[in-house]
Structure formats: C-alpha cells, structure tokens
Amino acid sequence: MASSETAKVAILWRGDLEARRSATPANNRFHRIFEELATLGIHAEPVVYEEEITDQVREQLLNVDAVLVWVNPVHDGNDRARLDMLLREVASRGPWVSAHPDVVHKMGVKEVLFRTKDLGWGADTHLYSSVPQFHAEFPARLHAAGPRVLKQNRGNGGEGIWKVELISQGGDTSAFVRVLHALKGSAPEEVPLSAFMTRCEAYLTPGGCIVDQPFQARLPDGMIRCYMGKDKVVGFGHQFIKALMQPPPEGGDHDCAQPGPRMMHSASAEPFQALKTKMEREWTPQMMDLLGIDSDALPIIWDADFLYGPRTKSGDDTFVLCEINVSSVFPIPDQAPEAIARLVSERLSGIRQYR
Structure with a gap:
C-alpha cells in the first residue's frame, strides 16, 4: 500500500x-x-x-x-x-x-433478481440451475403465465437475454415460440420451444443459471437507471430502449430500431423521487441484509435498472428490477464524479x- x-x-x-x-x-x-x-x-x-x-x-x-x-x-x-x-x-x-470481486459476484449477476424477488422491486421470478430443471419447469410456466424473459447469469450488452412468447399451443415443448434476443440488431425467430431450450442449455454450465421473469408490458415507457454511490442515489438515467421490442419490418425506418439517448437527471429530479425514497430507505438496506453486504463493501458506484411495472389501483407507478450493474458503470450523471x-x-x- x-x-x-x-x-x-x-x-x-x-x-x-x-x-x-x-x-x-x-x-x-x-x-x-x-x-x-x-x-x-x-x-x-x-x-x-x-x-x-x-x-x-x-x-x-x-x-x-x-x-x-x-x-x-x-x-x-x-x-x-x-x-x-x-x-x-x-x-x-x-x-x-x-x-471487490466478491461483491460483484453477489450483486452484479442476474441471480440477484431471484434472490431479491420478495423485495418491493421483485416480480414473479424463477431460477433454473440445471438442464433437467429447466426442461421440467419452463414449458408449463410459459404456457400458464404468458410471455417471459430469460436471462443468463452473467453478461452485458443484452447477450443471453431473450423474450419468449407462445405462438402455437402444444403439449410441453412441442409448441412453437417467437423469441427475440436483446442483442442490438437481433430479429425475431419462430422456432420449436424444444429447439430454443436446447440453445439455452449453454447458459447452464457448472456455476451458471437462467433467471426467468415476466415480460413487462410497459417496456415502451422506457427504462430508469438509478445510479448509486454506495447507499445513496447520485442520479438517474431515463432511456427509451428497443431491446426485446418488435423491430420495424425489413425496409422500415432504421432509426425506429435504435434506442433513444439516455437522458441524465440529478438525484433531486422530481419524477423519480418515489423511486429514490424506495431505494435509499427500503430496497438497498434490505438487499444488503439479504446478501450479507455491509456499507463499506458497497461499490463506490453501481446502478439498478428498473422497468415500469403495472400501475396501482390509484394510478401510481410500480418498478420492477431487471438488472444490477456493478462491474463497469459508465456513462454516469454529471453529479456522480464529485x-x-x-x-x-x-x-x-x-x-x-x-x-
């Protein structure tokens, strides 16, 4: 030192x-x-x-x-x-x-979505840790619950994240599905469910897993990136994303397939105060307790990506966590370097x- x-x-x-x-x-x-x-x-x-x-x-x-x-x-x-x-x-x-790598391993993987599913940011989230479990459980869940989003445990840039929806009924894996990869430039495919699941087996190598969440219908409303300096919010980013959304038809407007710019906001931005309060007073402390992370071990900069969930009966927004980024958080709001x-x-x- x-x-x-x-x-x-x-x-x-x-x-x-x-x-x-x-x-x-x-x-x-x-x-x-x-x-x-x-x-x-x-x-x-x-x-x-x-x-x-x-x-x-x-x-x-x-x-x-x-x-x-x-x-x-x-x-x-x-x-x-x-x-x-x-x-x-x-x-x-x-x-x-x-x-620290040990903290990255706890927070910066998709498994955290399953481990924290009972917090206020959670959803109907499931985890598959083996090929037999995946084949035994996912088809019935897809048939019963509607479109799903599958995520490999580690990756970035949309790699290994798929929207899956049924397009024909069939017993278990004999149905056909429409799948869309979150990688930029991906196009929908219509394939047998069995073939798609075989493709996903590569994510279930030793130590790997697949996380399964419901597709959020309010995806067109954009994603909110909540930037955290340890346990306090240091800013927000709001972006209209295109990943997992139907691309324009061939020959259509190319710009329509591109994500919008991420609009940065300060921690005091009025539209995000409800989310700020939840993150600082409830969800971050609860996550720390659940994962066994103390305040000094929290990353100096990290972010939590949220999609809008269903509105409450009174019309208020809810938020569903779709990812935590810890390894390489950048760009960041103007206030974050200070x-x-x-x-x-x-x-x-x-x-x-x-x-």
Whole structure:
C-alpha cells in the first residue's frame, strides 16, 4: 500500500498495450473522476489492464491505497476470471478495491433478481440451475403465465437475454415460440420451444443459471437507471430502449430500431423521487441484509435498472428490477464524479485513521 501522506488511487479499465502506454488522467472517459479526486488532494493514476501484463498491473496496484475498477464481465471473448483473482490478492494485501470481486459476484449477476424477488422491486421470478430443471419447469410456466424473459447469469450488452412468447399451443415443448434476443440488431425467430431450450442449455454450465421473469408490458415507457454511490442515489438515467421490442419490418425506418439517448437527471429530479425514497430507505438496506453486504463493501458506484411495472389501483407507478450493474458503470450523471471523489475521500480517511 502507498506509504506517502498523499492518498493514491488507481483507476483501472481494460485496454491494449498502446492504450496503456498512452494513458493519462486527461485522455480517457474517466477524466472527470480524476479531476474531482485531484480537487480533494488525492493522486489518481490510470491503470490499463490486460491479461498479458498481470504482473505489471499487480505492482502498480500494490502501491496505492485504493483501486476503482471499470471492467465488464465479458469483453471481446475475455472474461474477468484472471482479473478477479488479481483483485482479490491485492485487496488481501491492503489496498481497498471497489467493487471487490466478491461483491460483484453477489450483486452484479442476474441471480440477484431471484434472490431479491420478495423485495418491493421483485416480480414473479424463477431460477433454473440445471438442464433437467429447466426442461421440467419452463414449458408449463410459459404456457400458464404468458410471455417471459430469460436471462443468463452473467453478461452485458443484452447477450443471453431473450423474450419468449407462445405462438402455437402444444403439449410441453412441442409448441412453437417467437423469441427475440436483446442483442442490438437481433430479429425475431419462430422456432420449436424444444429447439430454443436446447440453445439455452449453454447458459447452464457448472456455476451458471437462467433467471426467468415476466415480460413487462410497459417496456415502451422506457427504462430508469438509478445510479448509486454506495447507499445513496447520485442520479438517474431515463432511456427509451428497443431491446426485446418488435423491430420495424425489413425496409422500415432504421432509426425506429435504435434506442433513444439516455437522458441524465440529478438525484433531486422530481419524477423519480418515489423511486429514490424506495431505494435509499427500503430496497438497498434490505438487499444488503439479504446478501450479507455491509456499507463499506458497497461499490463506490453501481446502478439498478428498473422497468415500469403495472400501475396501482390509484394510478401510481410500480418498478420492477431487471438488472444490477456493478462491474463497469459508465456513462454516469454529471453529479456522480464529485460524489465518487467524496466517497473515496471519506473511505480513505477512515482507513488512515485506524492505521
């Protein structure tokens, strides 16, 4: 760990060797965070990671007080397995790592949707952890409950997320279904349910699972991304998404298939105050208790993605959690870099107080 009086922080992201050689605090997408940390007297340095230079990265990380990590779970065929081993080692030797891989494993996977389904953000959510269970339970649920959304446990960018709806009746897996992948540019397919389920077996490798949620009819109203700095809301993003929505017919307006821009809002934005109150006073504390995460272990920045659920009898909105992002939360609202720097400063002050 750094021994100088000036606190030192590493900001880590994935890149190639050229990106590593050329990285400065000013020439990357995290420059606002570097600036806000510097304002508080904290020295921050860029650390660009790739597997081939793990030893060099380790040496850097063992000479700072804290490591802030922005690395997706899957990128160009690479996962985080080796990086997570490195981060666990570094954290065990002193530096504070956010988000710690153990916390990512608890929060940043689709399984959390099942584990927290009884919180106020939950829905009729189920989990399949084996191929036999998937084949035994999913067909009947699809026939009884209407369109469903299946999600593999880890991924990003819509990979492994499917809308599934019946288009013909049949006993168990003999029905035909219409499926739509959430990956950008995907088109609906009409296939036998049995064939589609066989395709999904790849998600049920050892340690994998499939989470099954009801399709939310208010998807056209958009998705709300609630940005959290530890246990407090630091902003919102609202976006009209196109994933899992029927694309325009071939030859139609290409722009209609593109998601709208994510409109960023401050934590005080009036339309989202009910959600803010729920997140800070109820759902986040309840999630922490359920998952065994204390306040100091919460990620310095994370987000919860919500879809609008059915309105209440009085016409109020409800919210259904569809994902928690912990590994690489970016872009972020304009107010978030200042909040991140403040939270880092508070955490480092606490660490140094007890040295």
